[in-house]
Every structure is written in structure tokens, then in C-alpha cells.
Amino acid sequence: MSHLVILEGLRKEYDGITAVKSVDLTIGRGEFVVLLGPSGSGKTTLLSMLGGFIEPTAGRILIDGADMAGVSPALRPTATVFQDYALFPHMNVANNVGFGLTMHGIRGPERKRRIEETLALVGLEDFAKRGIHQLSGGQRQRIALARAIAVQPTVLLLDEPLGALDLALRRQMQEELVHIQREVGMTFIHVTHNQEEAMAIADR
Numbered sequence: 291m292s293h294l295v296i297l298e299g300l301r302k303e304y305d306g307i308t309a310v311k312s313v314d315l316t317i318g319r320g321e322f323v324v325l326l327g328p329s330g331s332g333k334t335t336l337l338s339m340l341g342g343f344i345e346p347t348a349g350r351i352l353i354d355g356a357d358m359a360g361v362s363p364a365l366r367p368t369a370t371v372f373q374d375y376a377l378f379p380h381m382n383v384a385n386n387v388g389f390g391l392t393m394h395g396i397r398g399p400e401r402k403r404r405i406e407e408t409l410a411l412v413g414l415e416d417f418a419k420r421g422i423h424q425l426s427g428g429q430r431q432r433i434a435l436a437r438a439i440a441v442q443p444t445v446l447l448l449d450e451p452l453g454a455l456d457l458a459l460r461r462q463m464q465e466e467l468v469h470i471q472r473e474v475g476m477t478f479i480h481v482t483h484n485q486e487e488a489m490a491i492a493d494r
């Protein structure tokens with residue numbers, strides 16, 4: 291398998307705190323990789339460096355052969371599903387899902403088509419006009435996932451995306467995540483502190 295993502299000596303230090311201590315890791319195209327670790331082990335910091343939101347103190351990130359140093363989040367072939375979803379409360383569902391498309395210059399019928407297609411993928415095709423405050427927690431989680439997938443990133447970064455869901459819904463979404471990943475064929479890097487979840491969904 292070719293190496294899509296290569297992390298070399300990746301490290302992040304804050305004054306006196308080592309948040310991520312020299313990570314070396316290679317990830318193949320189309321893999322569903324789960325990083326498992328307790329709270330405070332550096333999972334969010336690692337994903338934030340991959341997504342371009344935090345500058346590493348040392349080390350390199352290569353994606354598809356390109357060095358990501360100095361590349362802004364919008365220009366990376368990544369998208370992130372944040373732990374708290376970070377949906378835009380003043381935009382309806384369709385505009386949340388279409389936000390990244392607009393940022394990438396995709397407009398008009400193509401934008402509309404991609405929004406519909408992605409909403410169908412997460413089972414919320416009838417929710418386009420809803421406000422975010424009119425959604426359940428599980429539905430918000432799906433919209434956050436749809437928003438990230440809509441831009442068709444090469445690598446999808448998921449920061450404990452199921453952490454806020456109750457157990458039954460979490461189990462259901464685990465299965466759906468695996469199904470969606472197979473369907474879209476993207477590389478997923480998912481972090482969690484939940485061992486049962488990691489074992490249920492990971493290729494590795």
C-alpha cells in the first residue's frame with residue numbers, strides 16, 4: 291500500500307508541556323486508522339497539526355507526497371469533524387454543508403448537487419432547510435460529518451466525533467461511519483479515548 295500520510299518526528303510543546311512527543315506514523319490510502327488514548331494524551335493536538343490549525347514544534351507532515359509546512363487549513367487536502375461539531379448556528383443545514391464548497395469556489399448547481407448527495411449519504415436528505423437549533427445531537431453530528439465530507443478531502447480527520455452521543459446512538463453511528471468510509475473511499479484518521487469504539491471501527 292502506498293503511504294498517503296507520513297508523520298516524521300512530529301512534536302508539539304507548549305511552555306513546559308509536551309503535548310505530542312515525537313510521533314512517527316505512516317498511513318495508507320483508504321485506511322480507517324484510529325488513534326486510541328486517554329484524555330490529555332495529545333489526540334486533539336495531533337489532529338490539529340494534521341489539519342493545519344496548530345504549527346508543530348518539530349517534525350514533518352507529508353500528505354500525498356507534499357510537505358504541509360506553512361500550508362493553511364483551507365489549502366490542505368484534509369477536512370475535520372470537530373469534537374464539539376462547530377456548526378454555524380445562524381446558517382441552515384444546507385448552508386452548513388455547503389460552506390466548504392463555497393470556500394473552494396464551488397457554486398450554483400454543482401454546489402446544490404453536492405449538498406444533496408452528501409445529505410443523502412448521512413441520511414438527512416429532508417433536512418436541508420432546517421435550522422441547526424432544530425436538530426438533535428445525533429443529527430448535528432451527521433451534519434458535521436456531511437460538511438467535512440462535502441469538500442471531498444483526501445483525508446478526513448475525526449476528533450472524538452461520537453463522544454457526545456448516548457450508547458445506542460454511538461453504536462449505530464460506529465457502523466454508519468464504517469459504511470460511509472467504504473462508500474466514499476477516503477482515508478479516515480479518527481481519535482478516541484473509547485477502546486470499544488476503536489476496536490469496532492478501525493482497520494488499524
Ligand code: ADP
Nearest residue numbers: 304307308309328329330331332333334335336
Ligand atoms: P487529548 O485530545 O488527547 O485529550 P490534547 O491534545 O487536547 O489531548 O492535549 C494534550 C496535552 O497538551 C494536555 O496536557 C493539554 O493540557 C496540553 N495542551 C493542549 N493545548 C494546549 C495549549 N494551547 N496550551 C498549553 N497546553 C496545551
Ligand code: MG
Nearest residue numbers: 333334335373
Ligand atoms: Mg481532545
